[in-house]
Every structure is written in C-alpha cells, then in structure tokens.
Amino acid sequence: MTSTLDPATSVEAPSASGPATYSRLVLPAMAANVFLLSLIQTVVVPALPLIGQQLSVSATTVGWVATATMLTASAVTPLFGRLGDVFGNRRVILVVLALTLVGSVLAAVGDSIAVLLAGRVLQGASFGLFPLAISVLRQELPLARLHHGMSIAATALGFGSGFALVATGVLTNNGGDYHRIFWLTVAASALMLVLSAIALPRRAGRGGRVDYLGALVLGAGLVALLLPVSQGHEWGWTAPTTLALFGLAVVVLLAFGVLQSRTEQPLIALSLLSHRPVLATNLASLFVGYGMFSVFLGATYFVQAPAALAGYGFDASVLRTSIEFMLPGTLLAIPLGPISGHLVGRYGARPVLLSATVLGVASMASLALFHDHSAEFIVALVAGNAAIAVAYAAMPALLVRYVAPHDTGIANSVNSIMRTVGGAIGSAIVITILAASAETVATPIGPVSLPTEGAYTAAFALGAGAFALAALLAALGFRNTEPHEVAAA
Template identity: 80%
Template sequence: MTTHLDTAVEAPSAAHQASPATYSRLVLPAMAANVFLLSLIQTIVVPALPLIGQQLHTSATTVGWVATATMLAASAVTPLFGRLGDVFGARRVILAALVLTLAGSLIASLGDSIGVLIAGRALQGASFGLFPLAISVIRHELPPAKIAHGMSIAASALGFGSGFALVATGVLTQNGGDYHRIFWLTLAASAAMLVLSALVLPRRAGLGGRVDYLGAVVLGAGLVALLLPVSQGHEWGWGSTPTISLFITAPVILLAFGFLQARTAQPLIKLSVLGHREVLATNLASLFVGFAMFSVFLGATYFVQSPEALTGYGFSASVLRTSVLYMLPGTLLSIPLGPIAGRYVVRHGARLVLLGAAVLGVASMASLALLHADTAEFIVALVAGNAAIAVAYAAMPALLFQHVAPQDTGVANSVNSIMRTVGGAIGSAVVITILAASATTFATPSGPVALPTEGAYVTAFVLGGIAFALAALLAAFGLRRDQH
C-alpha cells in the first residue's frame, strides 16, 4: 500500500537528487562518526557520576544534573536543529552544533566546579541534534540505491557509541582517575568531527520554508517539563510537589503545542506525519528500545561490580574489568553490525530487521534475568543485548524514510531521537529507583555499604525484556509488511 507520503519520497526535488558526480564516499563515514559522537556524549558520564561527586565534593542529587542538563538541552534543540537543517541546509547546522559541542567539551574539561561542569554539559546537548541532521544528509547526498543502507550504518553507531563510552569511562577513570579525562576525550572527538564535517559536507542550499521558532520554544518547554521529573524524581521523591506539578504541566504544554501546530501554516512538526501509522509505530519502538538500552547498560554495569562475598551475586568486578571484560565484546560487535543490518534492511525490509532485533533483545534480557551466575553466560547475554540495540536503531531511519517526505526528514528523525531520549530517561530512572528501593545495608571493614538485592536486578532485566517485547509487537503488528 502506498501513501501520499510514500509518493513524496519517490519524487524528491531534482536539486537534491544525489548523483555519481557529486557523491562523496566520505559522507557516510562522516555522518556515522557524528552519530557516534552524540551517543558517546550521552552515555560517557553515566558510570562516572559517583566519581565526579567524590572529586567535586558534591551530593548525588547535585551531580545528577551533569547528566540531566545535557538531556534537557537536547530535548529543547533537537527538533529545532532538525527543522533548521531542512530549511537552510544541513551542513551549516551540523557545523554550528559541533561548535557548541566543542565549546561544551572544553568548558567541562577545564572547569573545577559543579556549576561550570553542568554548563559545559548543557552545551554538549547540542550534539543530540546531529542524529536527525546526519540522516537528512544521507537522504539527500547518497545515491538512491544506497540511502537505506547508509541510514542503517549511521544509526547503528548509536549502540556502538554508547558501548564505547562505557568502556572508555572505565579505562580513563580506573583507580579513581581524574574525571576530566572523559571530557578530554569528548573534546578531541568533537574537534575531529568538526574538521571532518567541514571538509566532507558539500555546500548545498536547504529545501526552503520558514522555521516555527515559537513552536520550538513551546515544544522544548513541554519536553523539559516531562523529562525533568523523570530524571530527578528518584531524588525529589515521586510523590513530591515539584515532581507531580511538572508531570501535570508537561501534557498541558504539549497539548498547547499541538493546537499551535495545527494553526500554523508551516509548523515545526506536521502532526499528520506523526500520526501516520508507520511513523507512530517507529517512534514508540524507539522509546521502548531506549528504555531497554538503559536496563541493559545500567543494570549490567552495577550488577557485575557487586561484591559477591557480601551479596551472594555479582562478579566483584573492578571498573576496568567491567569495561574490558563485560562491555567491550558487545561494543566491538556493534562495528560490523551496521553494514550487516543495512544489507538486511535492503534485502528483507526494515520491519523484519526491527522485529528480529527486538526478539533477540527479549532473549538477551531473559538470559540476564535467569542466567547471571556464570561470567561467560552473562557476557553472551550482554553481547546479544548490544546487538539488539544496534540493529534495532539501524532499522528505524529506513522505516521513517519510506513514509516521510524529503522536507520532513530532519524533523521526523528529530522526534524519533527525542523518543529515544525519553525512553532512556525513563529506563534510567526506573532502574535507579528499583535498585535504590531494595538497598540492604552490609557491614564492611570500611563501614556500612548499601547494596541492591539480586531480585532488584532481576526486576530491572525483566522490565527491559518487556520493553523489547513491546517493540517486537509494534514491528509485527504496527508496521505493514510491504516495507522494502
């Protein structure tokens, strides 16, 4: 079945048809590298938050803003950057986003106070806009036969970047190493991406139109009102006045955004596009996979470091051993998975690829929940979980590509990126809340230590499996079969 959106895809403007004469083989690697950067920046501070708190003598509540600031900034700028790229051309917006990311990395790497660090992390939130911009570049610059494959390769860098970030943090901060090292890494990566993008990306005009800046402000406010209590609720208290107030405020603002878009001639986001069956199913799947990703990464990272002598579970792994032995195999596997997933998307359709990835994710989470006493079994399950995440995200841009017109590519992928961010925020909050709520105090020579119960980890892994299962149901029944 072909929709009006599909027809729009089949006949993009001649000015934006990539041709062999203008196609640069470096465009795809450059865009995949940019996606890797944003994923690296998103994840790299997560395992380092306790260390940052210790070295800056800051409470866990305050240091949590190091992660929250980036997420809130990202929710505000991602849809705006996507639309700016569609209207004015992706190259200049990508370079602007990289300059902001570079500035944020520099501030974070040099600052010695929590306030400066939070400010730097907020600027790093500009990197989240790189994903929809990269997908837009691929759509407009690659030959038609290579677009779906290229999108899959770039999107799979999300999983690789997150896994690499966990490994890098473990290596750079082992034995209480200076937390500034992780920001030196993001600084170097941001500088490299800026130079690469400036050299590789062609100077092309955008598709034209206007930018709904008022809509961007309202949407950003609504997303901040939603994500702030999700990320801070476990510290504020889920029943506290700020948490409840923001949860009530968020849907009101987002509803107002919907009314505003319906009455705007050139809206930031076309609600009719978001309501399209395949687009809606893909975005919901992105949310569920985002939730599952943090169930895998946070749950597994904390589990393997649990002192087995005290708790009766875990592997008493150091931060370095956690990174190299448990996280690195899955990260390395993510590298070839992008091209492989891309080929399957072209041959069999993105729907089946997403379905297969989600089913693999369910199996991996079931294994983590039931078979976590043996190191080898645990590593295999983690590798499978990493593969499921990388392949699932590789399929999503191709699904959107089939049902979104060229001028809406950036914004459509921005919404998908936001859904991933929301899912990850919810997953992180749920896992942390479950683990904290079950904490039991153990006596050690250095004093009492509060550690989660084994059942709390099982619950976290089961919830990750449920999230993957919901993504599988969306792929099986929410998407039509004629996707390739």
C-alpha cells in the first residue's frame, strides 16, 4: 500500500502484512473520539436533578436529556458504520464530530428544555464514533499493533464514563450552573474535530451502495424498543403505550430482517448477525452494558444515601461521590488499555473477555454482600470498572477476528447498539427496583422517600447475574469456530 503520510508524523510498520507507514496520531485521535462519546453519554447522568431544578421541569421531563442521545444513537450508529465503509471513514468521522460540536454548543447556550433536548439529539451522533474508530484502526495500523490499538481505544469507553462522573461532580458542586458540563463537551468536541482532521489520512471508501431504507427501518425499530425501555418506569410497564411500543418494535425489527434478506447490498447481512462468535460477542456486550449501568447508577445512589435515615450509605455529596468513589476506577482505566492489548495479543481475546466478566461477577457480588464500609465499596467499584474496561477492550478484537475487513464498521456498530440497549435496560431495571421499594421516612423537614437496602442488594445481584451470562458466552460461544467464517457466508 502506498502511503501519502507526512514522514515527520509517520513511522515504519513493524509488519509487512500491515500498512507500510502509519501516522503516530491515528491511535490517540481514535481513542480520544471514543472518550468523547463516552463523556457525552454519561456526563448528564449525575446532573439530571440539578438540570431539572434550574430549568424548573419535572423529573420525568428532564429524563429525556439522557434518553435523547440514546434514541439518536440507535437510529444513526449502524448507518454511520456503513457510510464509513462506503465513502471513507475520515469523511464520516468529521461529519459526526461537526454534528456533535453543534449539539454541544446548543446545549451550552440554551436556557430551555427544548433547546437542550435539540442539542442532546445532535450529540447522540457521537455514538457512531466507536465503530468508525475501530474501522480506522483496522485499516491504518499494522497487524503487530492492531490488538494494542483497539484495546486502548475500547478502554477509553470506561475511562470516559468515569471521567464524566468526576467532572460533573466538580463542575456542579454546590449547585453550580449545569451549562458548565456542556461547555466541557464543546471544548472536547472541538479538540477532537481538529485532531481527527490532522491525524486521519485521506483514503477513499470501498464504494458500493448504502441501504438507506434499511437504515430507516432499523432505526425506527430500535427507537420503538428503547423508548419504552427507558421510560417504562415512568409510564408503567403494563401501560398501553409501553406495550404498544414493544409490540411495534418486534414487528418493525422482523420487517427489517425480511427487508435485508431481499436486498442485494443490505445494511447488515443476516449471516453476519447469525454467525455464532459475532452473536456471542453482541450478547456479551448487552450483558456487560447492563452490568455497567448497574455499577454506575446503583453505586452512585447508594453512596449518597443518608446513613442515619436509611440505615445504609455514606452520606456522600456529589463531589465526594465523584472524587472518593468514582475517581479510583477512572484512574485505573488509563493503564488498562495497553495492558489489555498485551493480554489479548498474548492469550487471545476470548480468555481476556472471560476473565473480565468473571471479575465483574465478583465485583457485583461484593457490592451486594459487603457494603457497610466505604473502603470495601471502593475496592468493589474499582474491580467493576476494571472488568468493564477490559471486557470492552476484548470485544473489538473478537469481531475483527471473525468478520471480513469490509464488515468491520457495521459489525462494531451492531455491537455498540447492543451495549446501548444493555445500558438502557440496566438503567430502567435499577430505577424500577429502587422506586418500587421506596419507603417513607420522617425527618425534621418532612417525609423523605428512600429505597430499602434490600433493593440495592437485588440490583447489584442482578448485575452479577448479567456478568455471569456474559462469562458463559465467553466460555461457550466461540468453540469450534474459525476466523472469518462469516466472510465466506
């Protein structure tokens, strides 16, 4: 392959089977983009009550600030992955970053819930950055550095989420203006746009057609699925709207499958989804996504509970929650990228995924059983963060092993959607369990509704169960399979 890179910013590849040269900036740029999407996904979660207070809107309304990006992601992520394959990843990444920047500016300058939601819808485009980043790394890095690079980029998911929790705690301490968190995303989006424009070489896509109709149908089906998942605890799980949307999701997604089987160049080849290693990786992503939000949401609420009233918790402020409880796991994610890449390269992605998910089971079980002292809680949180980071570092390597190069973008897009669905289900179930168990406690300033300790134990135990299912998939989902079998399907 002939390189057009500036010699000052490129190095010789150590493997003849990879590109002749590669830019030193490609890996940091792609890891930074993954960090950005994780930052945008998580940064609003601790600030939702504050946003509702400062905009004078209900908790139900402000919940859409988190839901809006998820719905956009479900609609556009597979499309962006396919567009990157067809027209070139650099062009699509720059468009996605521009949309994210515009959305961040809207959210930062607006003073109404309508403008904020419009900004969050545009910010949801950032979820497409993960599959695009993995496609870039597969195309640009030599094989000798590919596992290392993908692991660093994937680990940025966990680091970005942890950083977002810490940053939100600092920026909104003592009732600080919520706009500050969106100015942070403005600065991050602008930086990533400039870095990507400089780092990414201009390469043409492989051509072909884009199945826009398939993308529209898939997006509609995923929105119909995620909307009741994310709002069911407010609407009621047996409410007519909730049940109708679940039914609609089933019909539309089945129609998508029929449409893809009859399309010459489908958005997603059904053989890709049915291939056992790809299916196992996607289901593992869903269960780890569930576990991730069990950790983040459950732990955040637990540590802030007033111990004198609830009989549990650590009376932590938002700032203390961020610094004392969330920061250690966030800092650990920094070296986990290179370590995970080394482990994947030496032992393979499947054993690494299995080890990470077993660690996740232990972490969540510890949170469920041992939560009387802050030190033991912090250790369990650190282990949970490590499990999530390493698990997601292994998954791109599994997909790269079992899908053809031209399917890298769409395969990782589907995996990202599964992570989003898992996170949405995890959030909904944790919130539902806590709300259903809430008991009224009398205080000098009036009654306060608090979840029971048993509700947190149940939520953490379900998180352990999700990690256990992911571990079973890692143990059993890849036996007797050969690399790239799907490419010949």
